[in-house]
Amino acid sequence: DTEVTQTPKHLVMGMTNKKSLKCEQHMGHRAMYWYKQKAKKPPELMFVYSYEKLSINESVPSRFSPECPNSSLLNLHLHALQPEDSALYLCASSQDSGWTDTQYFGPGTRLTVL
Amino acid sequence: GQQVMQIPQYQHVQEGEDFTTYCNSSTTLSNIQWYKQRPGGHPVFLIQLVKSGEVKKQKRLTFQFGEAKKNSSLHITATQTTDVGTYFCAGGGNKLTFGTGTQLKVEL
Numbered sequence: 629d630t631e632v633t634q635t636p637k638h639l640v641m642g643m644t645n646k647k648s649l650k651c652e653q654h655m656g657h658r659a660m661y662w663y664k665q666k667a668k669k670p671p672e673l674m675f676v677y678s679y680e681k682l683s684i685n686e687s688v689p690s691r692f693s694p695e696c697p698n699s700s701l702l703n704l705h706l707h708a709l710q711p712e713d714s715a716l717y718l719c720a721s722s723q724d725s726g727w728t729d730t731q732y733f734g735p736g737t738r739l740t741v742l
Numbered sequence: 743g744q745q746v747m748q749i750p751q752y753q754h755v756q757e758g759e760d761f762t763t764y765c766n767s768s769t770t771l772s773n774i775q776w777y778k779q780r781p782g783g784h785p786v787f788l789i790q791l792v793k794s795g796e797v798k799k800q801k802r803l804t805f806q807f808g809e810a811k812k813n814s815s816l817h818i819t820a821t822q823t824t825d826v827g828t829y830f831c832a833g834g835g836n837k838l839t840f841g842t843g844t845q846l847k848v849e850l
Contacts, residue, residue, distance in 0.1 A: 670830055670840035671785060684837065718784055727834030728773045728792065733784040 631655075632734035634719050640740045643709060649737045651702040651719030657732070659725035660702040662694060663718040665736070671718055677702060678725040709741045744769050746833045746841040754847045761821050763844035765814040765831035773834040774807055774814040779843075780827040788816075821848045 632653045641647050651660065659678050663671035676684035677696040685694075691713075693705040702719055716736045722729035745768040755761050765774065773792045777785040789798055791807035791814065798805045804817045814831055826848050831841040 668843075668845070670843050672840075673837060676837075727838050728790065730775070730787045730790065731785075731838065732787065735784050 632719055632721055632732050634717075634734035634737050636737055637735065638738050638740075640742065641706065641709065642742050643711070645709075646705070646707045648706065649704040649717055649719075649739075651704075651734055652700055653721040653732070653734075654700055655721060655723075655732065656699075657721035657723055658699065659722045659729070660696065661720040661722075661731065662692075662702070662704050663720065663733075665716040665718055675704075676725060683725060706739075709739075711741050714739055714741045744833065744837075744839045746831060746839050748829075748831060748841040748844050750844055751842065752845045752847070754849060755821050757823060757848050757850050758820050761818040761825070761846055763816050763829050763831075763846075765816075765833075765841050767812045767833045767839075769833075770811050771833040772811075774811075775832040775834065775838070776805060776814075776816055777830045777832060777840075778827050779830065783827070785830060818846075821846070823848050823850065 635650045662674040665671045673686050674688045675694045680696045691708050695703040716738050718736045719734040720731040722731045748765050775790045776788040779785045789805050795809045796807040802819045806815045828843045828845045830843045832838050
């Protein structure tokens with residue numbers, strides 16, 4: 629099973645809402661990632677978890693809060709977002725956090741902030 | 743910081759024509775990965791190159807890693823409509839940095 633699942637597929641939220649994005653993988657991977665992708669742009673790395681610990685935060689605003697409850701799950705908590713945060717949010721996982729490891733991407737959550 | 747640029751940004755070809763996208767990094771890379779993203783889809787891993795001057799083939803796709811490990815290319819022979827999508831290179835260094843991407847459209 630080389631699948632990474634993400635829920636929800638689509639999310640519309642107001643600037644005062646609190647919501648969470650969820651990601652799950654059952655490949656036994658020890659590294660998980662959150663990326664943000666704007667239309668016609670490459671994915672931009674946001675966070676990296678390695679062995680359930682946050683190892684990289686690419687200076688992401690605090691209105692985005694990641695959480696890794698266990699080795700299979702990754703959440704992204706959203707609060708007080710801005711319209712410019714509207715994007716496709718991609719989760720990925722890899723065997724380890726070495727940069728030669730293949731990253732497997734989930735289908736993404738398309739987020740719209742009103 | 744590390745920058746990875748791809749050219750061209752867009753390419754329209756007739757089915758059966760060849761296609762090449764070029765990837766250039768501002769710094770030396772430990773490896774280069776290539777991903778394909780179909781319209782409305784997510785990036786899907788194609789291949790990884792690690793060695794200087796390495797060439798790998800996957801059916802109609804040929805991937806090269808430059809001698810200086812700062813550039814790479816993807817060449818598709820005889821494009822098909824199934825090749826439509828955006829092709830990203832991603833360079834490994836202290837992190838995986840995605841290139842700007844090349845969007846390929848194939849017309850019948």
